[in-house]
Amino acid sequence: MDLHGGNIYKFQREGKKDILDYSSNINPLGVPKILIDGISQNFSLLERYPDINYIDLRKSIGKYNRTDFENILVGNGATEILFLYMKALNPKKTLIVSPTFAEYERALKNTDSEISYFPLKKIEKENKKYFDLDIEDLKEKSLGFDLVVICNPNNPTGSFVELSQIKELNEFLEKNKIKLFIDECFIEFIANWQNKTSNILRSENIFILRALTKYFALPGIRLGYGICYNKDIIDRINSIREPWTVNAFADLAGKIILDDREYIEKTDRWIDEERRYFISELKKIGTIEVFETNTNFILLRLKNTTSEKFLEKMLAEGILVRNASNFKFLDNTYVRIAIKDRNKNSFLLKVLKKI
Amino acid sequence: MDLHGGNIYKFQREGKKDILDYSSNINPLGVPKILIDGISQNFSLLERYPDINYIDLRKSIGKYNRTDFENILVGNGATEILFLYMKALNPKKTLIVSPTFAEYERALKNTDSEISYFPLKKIEKENKKYFDLDIEDLKEKSLGFDLVVICNPNNPTGSFVELSQIKELNEFLEKNKIKLFIDECFIEFIANWQNKTSNILRSENIFILRALTKYFALPGIRLGYGICYNKDIIDRINSIREPWTVNAFADLAGKIILDDREYIEKTDRWIDEERRYFISELKKIGTIEVFETNTNFILLRLKNTTSEKFLEKMLAEGILVRNASNFKFLDNTYVRIAIKDRNKNSFLLKVLKKI
Numbered sequence: 197m198d199l200h201g202g203n204i205y206k207f208q209r210e211g212k213k214d215i216l217d218y219s220s221n222i223n224p225l226g227v228p229k230i231l232i233d234g235i236s237q238n239f240s241l242l243e244r245y246p247d248i249n250y251i252d253l254r255k256s257i258g259k260y261n262r263t264d265f266e267n268i269l270v271g272n273g274a275t276e277i278l279f280l281y282m283k284a285l286n287p288k289k290t291l292i293v294s295p296t297f298a299e300y301e302r303a304l305k306n307t308d309s310e311i312s313y314f315p316l317k318k319i320e321k322e323n324k325k326y327f328d329l330d331i332e333d334l335k336e337k338s339l340g341f342d343l344v345v346i347c348n349p350n351n352p353t354g355s356f357v358e359l360s361q362i363k364e365l366n367e368f369l370e371k372n373k374i375k376l377f378i379d380e381c382f383i384e385f386i387a388n389w390q391n392k393t394s395n396i397l398r399s400e401n402i403f404i405l406r407a408l409t410k411y412f413a414l415p416g417i418r419l420g421y422g423i424c425y426n427k428d429i430i431d432r433i434n435s436i437r438e439p440w441t442v443n444a445f446a447d448l449a450g451k452i453i454l455d456d457r458e459y460i461e462k463t464d465r466w467i468d469e470e471r472r473y474f475i476s477e478l479k480k481i482g483t484i485e486v487f488e489t490n491t492n493f494i495l496l497r498l499k500n501t502t503s504e505k506f507l508e509k510m511l512a513e514g515i516l517v518r519n520a521s522n523f524k525f526l527d528n529t530y531v532r533i534a535i536k537d538r539n540k541n542s543f544l545l546k547v548l549k550k551i
Numbered sequence: 552m553d554l555h556g557g558n559i560y561k562f563q564r565e566g567k568k569d570i571l572d573y574s575s576n577i578n579p580l581g582v583p584k585i586l587i588d589g590i591s592q593n594f595s596l597l598e599r600y601p602d603i604n605y606i607d608l609r610k611s612i613g614k615y616n617r618t619d620f621e622n623i624l625v626g627n628g629a630t631e632i633l634f635l636y637m638k639a640l641n642p643k644k645t646l647i648v649s650p651t652f653a654e655y656e657r658a659l660k661n662t663d664s665e666i667s668y669f670p671l672k673k674i675e676k677e678n679k680k681y682f683d684l685d686i687e688d689l690k691e692k693s694l695g696f697d698l699v700v701i702c703n704p705n706n707p708t709g710s711f712v713e714l715s716q717i718k719e720l721n722e723f724l725e726k727n728k729i730k731l732f733i734d735e736c737f738i739e740f741i742a743n744w745q746n747k748t749s750n751i752l753r754s755e756n757i758f759i760l761r762a763l764t765k766y767f768a769l770p771g772i773r774l775g776y777g778i779c780y781n782k783d784i785i786d787r788i789n790s791i792r793e794p795w796t797v798n799a800f801a802d803l804a805g806k807i808i809l810d811d812r813e814y815i816e817k818t819d820r821w822i823d824e825e826r827r828y829f830i831s832e833l834k835k836i837g838t839i840e841v842f843e844t845n846t847n848f849i850l851l852r853l854k855n856t857t858s859e860k861f862l863e864k865m866l867a868e869g870i871l872v873r874n875a876s877n878f879k880f881l882d883n884t885y886v887r888i889a890i891k892d893r894n895k896n897s898f899l900l901k902v903l904k905k906i
Contacts, residue, residue, distance in 0.1 A: 205602035220600060227597045236591060242582045242771035245575060247560035272627050272773075275793045299794075306791060416597035416799025418627075436661060438630045439654075443798050444771025 219518035223413040241444040274407035274420030284432040287342035295523035327353035354489025370401040384411040419446035574873035578768040629762035629775030639787040642697035650878035682708035709844025725756040739766040774801035
């Protein structure tokens, strides 16, 4: 089974064209026009090595996050930053809040770290189902570890831990010399995220992972970044990293799209409306359990079938969804779907009701 | 001092615009038009993750090198492939033929390898100066090592080891269980390189490094590749590598430009003419020693000044050259310059004669 969503190439090689990809969580507004214009006018950027220190890029990302460029690390997608952090920290024991994105584990396999998993709790409250993080329990269980990893909002559950809770957790962890790694690659889909990000804490104990992949619909460009207030960790990462891992167009993208107010406002309107609509429509379907989401994808549990059979049926209708059964603590009744534009979401709802 | 050429950004930040960059060895024909058209028509590629297995890209590179795609590894520039190979092989003792590109050493610092250096010999023959590799001596000195690293053609000396010698060396090394890593990132600037590449040997003992950076003038796009006939090493690299390190446009570039006969023929004509002209004109200048080159850059030794003073003077004239004094076995009288188009080369010659 694939570790990730989005592998439409395999299906295309098998002759299946025109697949609607609901397995990959990308902003349906697509590539920002400002970037298309920017690239079209700057092809000669390819003829030079990018700035090996990416100063202007880091300044732009710093401005977007209201922080100094010296606290910004850039990389070839969030993946590179994740792998570098794990390698630089080289924790002996790591606790990963799960179910979650599989790459944390893969990145840790490049170190000597022992890995344990802290389970989120499935909760039902006021007719809403979601996965909840029990902070008190996590604090207790984290003792003896060197690192706690949280994806926030979490992939694939869509759940979000509020800043006050992160603050409380981090204070406890810092006191006990346990680092905190927070993946915020989906945080921009939360309204008013600037007031909810862990970046506000400016803690030396926290490392924040971000990317342009999801919110700006640019998985192909490969630009991720880290926010870090720990000079020692930044130095360690810089001492092991490879040069020029961010390509010239990713460099350009990070300099021009973060200022694109029009794209940002349009995206915020779309996700707010469409998330509400999609969730409420999905809940009307009796054969699936729908988990509340704070971001741009939704975890579903199938009541009457397995993920695999469901995938097959959906694929026959031209829709690729994410089999979520290989996430830790989930079983073969879970699937994950993206939130797309109204037309596509309506089509998916129609197909769901049919099958 | 900078480890690499091409850092014009530093000078630009200091207010120096319009610098002629002779420190970076890029084909002056610039970005292939076929790629500009290809990107312009395919911006939506950015909205998807690239094929995680890069099958079509590897097939295209395989065809270019007359080999199966399964022997091709692709990466974020040659750098990623280099770092992955060193990490996967994890040699105990490595012998690097020097002076050469500094990144081999940096990549090995990510392993536990001890590093030693085998010096090229400065030779003068028939009024030609060059750096020569003594294969018999290298064979003898390589015993006890796990890996020998050769850059061929070599950066910064421009020297090239013929295939017959590589074959002889490799047979000896293989018998003694010593792997051979050959960086061929500049080989396409040699006429008829298809008959001179180590790829012809199809040896399980050799790993070949290549890139689209230099010959196709695309340092900004970040696409490198390895050619490897050793299944065990390929598997080891695949087990530690990160996903999607090649961005969507690099993926596209590798699929369309390797077939661009017009660009390739134009480049071959340019380098053949310009190399001959530039070398012969440089040799007329009494204050510099000129080393013969097989590729698109030239190593110079200054008879009456230091590299640093020379750099300063050139910079005052708007030309950035590469200070080569930090290469192993070279001293502070060496600089490296690229070969560019006739206009620029003539301008550089004029400036050289003046200062």
